[in-house]
Amino acid sequence: MAAWRSLVLTLFPEMFPGPLGQSLAGKALDKGLWALDVLDIRDFARDKHRSVDDTPFGGGAGMVMRPDVVDAALCAAKDGWTGRVQDGEEGSGRKAPVLYLSPRGRLLTQGLVRDLAAGPGVALLCGRYEGVDERVLEAHDVLEVSLGDYVLSGGETAALVLMDAVVRLLPGVMGNEDSPGEESFGEEGFEGLLEYPLYTRPAEWQGRAVPEVLTSGHHEKIRLWRRAQAEEITKRRRPDLWARYMKDRP
Numbered sequence: 001m002a003a004w005r006s007l008v009l010t011l012f013p014e015m016f017p018g019p020l021g022q023s024l025a026g027k028a029l030d031k032g033l034w035a036l037d038v039l040d041i042r043d044f045a046r047d048k049h050r051s052v053d054d055t056p057f058g059g060g061a062g063m064v065m066r067p068d069v070v071d072a073a074l075c076a077a078k079d080g081w082t083g084r085v086q087d088g089e090e091g092s093g094r095k096a097p098v099l100y101l102s103p104r105g106r107l108l109t110q111g112l113v114r115d116l117a118a119g120p121g122v123a124l125l126c127g128r129y130e131g132v133d134e135r136v137l138e139a140h141d142v143l144e145v146s147l148g149d150y151v152l153s154g155g156e157t158a159a160l161v162l163m164d165a166v167v168r169l170l171p172g173v174m175g176n177e178d179s180p181g182e183e184s185f186g187e188e189g190f191e192g193l194l195e196y197p198l199y200t201r202p203a204e205w206q207g208r209a210v211p212e213v214l215t216s217g218h219h220e221k222i223r224l225w226r227r228a229q230a231e232e233i234t235k236r237r238r239p240d241l242w243a244r245y246m247k248d249r250p
């Protein structure tokens with residue numbers, strides 16, 4: 001199957017691959033386990049000033065990215081995808097979705113990350129200024145995705161976070177040759193719970209000992225201790241996750 005591919009549309013192409021050129025994601029990129037293409041939205045500006053934004057109708061602060069310019073970039077992005085399909089590359093039959101990173105969007109969860117990793121890839125539209133003209137989002141059936149309830153200065157860092165979360169799930173990237181389909185939030189741990197505390201050598205450090213059970217060699221006791229810790233931490237720190245966990249359990 002063709003490698004998972006992401007195509008980023010941005011006014012700051014030099015921000016990519018950025019941190020994703022390093023470490024696990026970077027090695028996977030070099031090996032062709034995923035692909036990254038970047039389109040500079042400014043290349044699709046048509047006037048002599050190469051302007052990509054204008055003032056908002058109705059007044060207000062800041063600038064809005066123009067629909068005609070963003071549309072031209074999105075059309076070029078979609079042509080790119082079509083070309084690949086016509087080249088006869090095997091795919092899941094699913095079309096890569098166009099995502100717009102925005103605080104208004106659907107929250108990025110591990111579930112959505114898993115869905116995206118299982119598909120052929122994504123096109124990621126990164127906004128700057130106040131945002132993008134609404135009409136072009138409607139016309140291209142764009143899915144808005146948010147990292148959380150805070151405002152970033154642009155979608156680029158959010159796009160990097162999204163790709164990082166997806167790429168680590170791809171087959172071969174973390175040494176997992178098979179797709180880690182069963183993995184969950186709290187992957188090495190317990191489905192739907194925050195991670196239990198981790199310890200390594202030295203067994204005693206600054207007067208603090210590692211919990212005894214972890215050096216007992218008793219695997220079942222260790223598993224039960226870790227689950228109890230994960231439950232306790234989740235209950236205390238994230239009552240929302242805890243409520244969902246309790247509801248989902250038979």
Ligand code: ADE
Pocket residue numbers: 101102103145146147148149150151152153154155158
């Ligand atoms: N762009 C600006 N703020 C954002 C957020 N919270 N999530 C995703 N994209 C954004």
